[in-house]
Amino acid sequence: MCCPLLPAGPAMARCWAGLWARAAWAKGRFVLGGPARAGDLRRASGAARAGAHWLYTREHYAVRESLRKIIDKDINPFVDKWEEEGQFPAHKIFKILGQAGFLGVNKPTEYGGMGLDFSYSIAVAEELGNIRCGGVPMAIGVQTDMATPALTRFGSDELKREFLVPTIAGDVVACLGVSEPGAGSDVASVHIAKKIDKMGMRSSDTAQIFFEDVRVPSKYLIGEEGMGFTYQMLQFQEERLWAVANILAPMENVIQETIDYTRQRKIYNQPILHNQTVHFRLAELATEVELLHSLLYQTVALYLKGNDVTKFASMAKLKAGRLARELTDSCLQFWGGMGFTNEVLVSRLYRDSRLLSIGAGADEVMLSIICKYMGTLP
């Protein structure tokens, strides 16, 4: 069962950087590195705790702590700016992550990967949830677990040396293109249409790319022609579990920030948090987040043992997308007018997390899969 861990420590309010903080850190980490007190208990490692978590070992926690430092220093301080600009410096960030070894966690060591098992990919996915937007983790997830698995499994050695090695090193930025033959009628052979203006995930730029009369030498074909969808399908479960792991920390962070805000925001002379509808609702949401944690770890553990986890992964993905919407919606309500501004995390996550019910397998697809396993699909 999921981690008993320590009794809930004293609720810690927002933190303020110490006076001594080094200039770069002060500038960097001062900007809300993602509190997640409750999450920290689960995450903050310890000789006491290693062994208490049934999926994560001490090494997993060490990996997460190291990644957290990169997030706190090189990513979070700039997220607001990137969201406004509608893009982030992917080459720079991926190089930092690549050098630290975070882009090839479960990839083969012959190509620069770490050769670790999927539980480490999940640990990384979970920690990336502390980035204060959805766009950047999504881009990293595409690099590590969407654009590369088929290449790793079915690509030739030559292809892997040319493309997988630099992807793991962070020297190139990978993207995923889902092709639709017959779409577009532009003159140029490879044409990038104008950037799409999206509701959320604003720091990740998305556009339509048109390929017309583009010649692709056959050696660049991964595996067999026509098998593209099948290859992608083989790693759907990993992709979905990754997405679930990645949404947990944002949800916990939103709950904690909502608690902090409503504790000090007063209406009719009392904190909003004191209204039973508020603290009871937060308790409900926290319960559901915990349940999702359990399902995730259970599913990953079964997957590592070689089981077919399609049903559980689909359930987890379905729940994650829906819970993220309910949770951000409820919390945004408690933030009142402030929640409606673009100056707070809750509204950004409200927009960003909406994609989860759509991408990597829409809710309706998840439901169909579950029905298939339940034998109820007509």
Next chain:
Amino acid sequence: MAALRALVGVKRVIDYAVKVRVRPDGGGVVTDGVKHSMNPFCEIALEEAVRLRERNLLQEVVVVSCGPPQCQETIRTALAMGADRGVHVEIPAPEYEHFGPLQVAKILAALAKREGVSLVLLGKQAIDDDCNQTGQMTAALLDWPQGTFASALALAGDQLTVEREIDGGLENIRLRLPALVTADLRLNEPRYATLPNIMKAKKKKIEVLKASDLGVDLSSRLGVQRVEEPPQRQAGLKVETVEDLVGKLKEGGLV
């Protein structure tokens, strides 16, 4: 040339980003369930040692931490950053209450002699107690020269050149090994523990010792009487004109 080895002290402290709370019994601050990390100045000292080893100016970097069992996490982080092996001097809870710079200094001095190191690198101070004493005391106990508040370090043979940040600016001194250095903020920027190194650190050794194994007596002549929060900041007062300001200052007997 004889192998040069370094001892680096790393302290486990409450993470800088945590809002510290006083314990209800007024005897200290809340540490249970609170996030802890390696003291940032210790990280800087460690980074410097690892860089010296990477340039083959040192043969081995040994890290040491004194305290409860959780200190081993801090040691493991140090191993993941590039230290070669670790020593955990386990201090049981009751003795940890009055465990301060003098006790640490005695342990470090004993360990430095036992390990036969020529260089001891420490952070200039810990962010929990801000004592800025351990380095100086350790050097005195060892009767070694010291370069404190180092913002730059150069090692050539057995000559150590240290640039120190002092009140009036920068001071450059030359020390002959064996010597002790305490690291200041601008000495370097510590590396991230990379995944390959985190995995390699699993195989590195941590030796667990008791203070008595080093012949150190932990008794202290200091005791904590009371810990309390600073007084709540009072609201200020706004005035419209300079005359009003001067008037208020005079009223308050401040001018």
